[in-house]
Amino acid sequence: MDHDRAEGEALNPQEYTGLKMEVTQWSEAAKSSDIQSKLAGRKAFLVAATLRPETMYGQTNCFVGPELKYGVFAVNEKEAFVCTLRAARNMAFQGTFDVQGQVNQLFEFSGKDLVGTKIKAPLSINPEVYVLPMESVLATKGTGVVTSVPSDSPDDFATLTDLKKKPEYYKIDPSWCALDPVPVISTPTYGEMIAPALVKQLKIQSAKDAKQLAEAKEVAYKEGFYNGTMSIGEFKGESVQDAKPKVRESMIKGGVAFPYAEPEGLVISRSGDECVVALMDQWYLDYGEPTWRAQAEKLLAKMDTYGSETRNGFEAVLAWLNKWACARSFGLGTKIPWDSQFLVESLSDSTMYMAYYTVAHFLQDGYDGGKPGLLNIAAEQMTDDVWEYLFSNGPFPSSTTIPKASLDKMRHEFDYFYPFDIRSSGKDLIPNHLTFCIYTHVAMFPEEKWPLSMRTNGHLMLNGQKMSKSKGNTLTMRESIEKFGTDASRLSLADAGDGIEDANFDEKTANANILRLHTLITWCEEMAGPDTKLRQGEKNFHDGIFETEVNNLINITKGHYDNYNFKDALKYGFYELQSARDWYREVTADVGMHHDLVQWWIRVATLMILPIAPHFSEHIWSTVLKEPKSVQFALWPEITKPVDRTTIDAGVYMRDTTKTLRDAELSLLKKMNKGKGGQAPYDPKKPKAVRIYVATKFPEWQDACVQIVKETYDAEREKVDDAQVRQLLIQRGMIKDKKAMPFIQAFKKRITEFGATTAFNRTVPFSEVDVLKELVPYLKRTLDLVDVEIFFVDDASTKEGPGFTKNIIESAEPGSPAFEYRNV
Incomplete structure (x- = not known):
């Protein structure tokens, strides 16, 4: 039962056909171990577990793992099986052995001692075949004995080919591997020799080409089972799908095979034992009905x-x-x-x-x-x-x-x-x-x-590692609360991840959340107090941006809560909400934040984090905001006005422009500190100003590329036809332009990310100059600028004098202004 397992939940029994291959002549190594006396008159059978009984007509040999251990197990007074101990344990609980659950091992071999043993091959047109070595035989799957049908198994064909090429290297007699593949199954695609055809097609050189052989094995099985027809045997002419169960039943009735099952993979019980498949009285629910x-x-x-x-x-x-x-x-x-x-x-x-x-x-x-x-x-x-x-x-x-x-x-x-x-x-x-x-x-x-x-x-990891008692890498809920507090723990659990992949509880994040909550509480207390000195009266441009961004975050966060995506709800309803406040505080530092918006923000922040950090929310709601009823009675915050996408875009534009300007200066300072400044266009340590160039249209070559993408875009398939793109670039003489193809690839990504309608609409929905003018006081203050000048590209390109660099001016694009610093 699944819940009784320490390992291997959801693994089911794998049913095989156990093939009995009677030993007719032991190898010299086996003979020298006095095997006959140990058998005490029993017939010995090498037992293979096969999933493909219909291919047994084409056996040319049998494989064992030369380094594996094999036991000779008494089945009853007349028979003994040669296989791995793991397989024998499974058989002992499936009614195969005389005594249920009892394994009687008579002798043990190494696989190499079995090489050269001659056995009978049931159903095969080759009545007797030899046991040969195969390095890839596993002790953890099947019986450790593998039937070889090189016409239909790529692994068998590749191994047999290696053995034929170098018999002396593998220490075998060349006559043991002299038999050629036998046609068993005919398919429309690969004829009667599926395995040799696939080995040739995939250019498999030896049995060590594991990746290609795995691919060939999958193809061979599917092609043979779904499209194959029997070329030999009692059911010749029938489809493999029909013949397979008939061959199995015939072999079991004939006494040369028996049903065998084992777990699909390793299953460990809660007592620490490896589990087997047992035949027992059982009731089943027929879920497949x-x-x-x-x-x-x-x-x-x-x-x-x-x-x-x-x-x-x-x-x-x-x-x-x-x-x-x-x-x-x-x-x-x-x-x-x-x-x-x-x-x-x-x-x-x-x-x-x-x-x-x-x-x-x-x-x-x-x-x-x-x-x-x-x-x-x-x-x-x-x-x-x-x-x-x-x-x-x-x-x-x-x-x-x-x-x-x-x-x-x-x-x-x-x-x-x-x-x-x-x-x-x-x-x-x-x-x-x-x-x-x-x-x-x-x-x-x-x-x-x-x-x-x-x-x-998924499961929950701790600090990026799987939780393990033996390694001491565990943290209980009680320990987490004692260590970090309830809300910091809950924030970290929400931040750990929501998807089907394993989540990660990071103790550094939990520690940081303690400080984040206390800092936020202190700020809320200050802003809600009587001496805040916040601005009253009419709202300005930045107030409108801030209010719109918060309303947008309210909508986004609600959507994530509705879908139980707590990590994203935390991202937008807590972290991004504070980032919006931080920008608003900075950009309005000269005039101050608006009183009503700050009080509103505190209420919104309290309500949006409530499902994750209820104790924090209750404290702010009751103690700081002085609300008479518990926050648990409050409703989700209402949107104060419709979210205007243009306003949102303007806010993003301001932050991106500021970051670009700041990064450019930091990059120059870093180069100068390393002595790599060269001919620097200005000295950032001296009084400086900046000129910003705003473009009203895109370069003609970009418009031409966008038009080509538009003409080749399939709206139904939501895909661009690359072959047509290339043809149009050739027709319009743009194929040699090194900028064209990278731009087109980037534009295709934009279509994927934002959708075709947004991508093809290349207009900026707001006045860049007006937004930049509102931003000027902040730029002067935060970047320590003496002056900020704003020019349209068309006007600036006609000007001359220091600071007007033509190639910089022409690099501006709508939504992405160019700029250059200069010393004053």
Whole structure:
């Protein structure tokens, strides 16, 4: 059962065909170990686990791992199997050996001692083949013994080719690998020799070309299974899909094969033991049943998963999920009504408890359930008929002793809360518990009660590392609260990440959040106090920018909260909100911030961070803002005016221009400090001014490139035809312009990022000159400038004198002004 595993959740049994290959002649190394006396008259069989029984007609040899350990295990008094101990343990619990669960090892070999052994190859046109070495055989998959069909397996063909080329290097007799591939399956694409054809096509040189061989293996299997026809054997002419189960059944009936299963990967129990697949009495839930599956797929199609990864995960599980073992004989759980010796295993039994949540408080007091709940109902009174009445609109149970008013109260509660709006859980539960929840709800409830959404998350790492008790890298919720406080912990958890990828709780971030909260509290207290000296009266240009930006952040943050994207909600509703305030404070330092906007900002900041940092919000709301009721009664902040995109763009333009001007000066200072200044255009340490050049139109060559992109853009496919772009560049004599293609590539990225409509609309929606004039006082103050002059490119290009550099002036573009500093 999945929840009984320490490792390997969601791994299922992998079913093989166990092929019995009787030893007819032992290798010299095996003979020298007195193997016959140890067998005590038993026949010995090398046992291979194959997923492709239909190809056994083409066996040319058998492979073992030369460095692996192999045991000879007594099956009964007449037979012994040669395989790995891991495989023998699985077989012992599947009815293969005489005594269930008992492994009797008679002898142990190394793989190299088995090389040269001659065996019978069931079904093969080569009745006897030799055991040969293969370095890639794994002890953790199958039985450690691999049948070789070089006509259909690229790995087998590549290894056999290597052995034929260098038999002396591999210490084998050339006659052991002398058999050629045998045609088994015919395909339209690769003929009757799939593996040799793929090895040639992919230019595979040896068995060490693991990446190419993995690709070839996948192609060979799919091509053979879906498009192949049998070329040999009892089912010649039939499709491989039809013949495969028939060949397997025939071999098992003939006594040369048997069913074998093992875990798909490593599964470790909570006791630390490696798990096996056991054959035992079991009840199954038939999740793959077509009608039931169709209902589950219908629910998934309607349900919000908050991301494509989660939806893809559910779709993949629904595609393969079939019969699921749902019973166990020990532990806690519900007894299976028709077979009371078994309990329903936990993952299958815990998929409807969300429904129980709606009425739990009426039935029990607290988690232990020792006391009756609000309606004083005993457990034995909750019969099947009562639950039918509550959850399935069934008739009122005439035999019940519970008052109808009490049942109606519970029924109303269930109807009010169901369907549940969201189920939030770990991504590792998609393959079992969450998919079972979907199946159970479509089986038990009408469509109007089906779940509305499920959201999954990754695991939580600590400081970029997986949490591990053995390494001491753990942090409990209690420890985090004691160390960082509740709200700093919650901020850091929100910042850790929301997606299906693993989130990371960073203790440095948590520490920084303590200081951030205290700093913000202090500032709010100062601004809400009586001596703030904030500006009153009419609002100016920067007030309007700030108010619009805050309104925009209110909208963005709400959208992220609605989608449970707490990291982005924190980014825009906390960090970006403070960044907007910081810019507003700086840009209005000469006149001061507006009193009403600051008070409004404090309220907005308090409400937007409330879901993540409720204690901080409560303190600001009640203590600083003196509100009579708790912040928990407050509504989401309302937008004070419609968000104007032009105003938002103007704000971004101001910050970008300031940053560009500042970065240019810092870059020059850095070069001068390193002695790399050369002929510097000005001395940043002396009094300086700046000239800013505003362009009203783009260069003609850029407009020509944009026109070419526009003509080749396919709106339906949302894609630019690169071949047509090249043709038009040639036709219009622009193909040799080194600036054209890089500009076009950058413009294509802009289309992807902002959409075609925005990208092709290359006009600036505001007056750059007017915005720059409003910015001049701030630029003078923050960059220590004596003067700031603003020119249109067309006017500046005709001027002469110091500071008017033609190539700088001509580099200006709409929305991206050029500038040059000069000393005064």
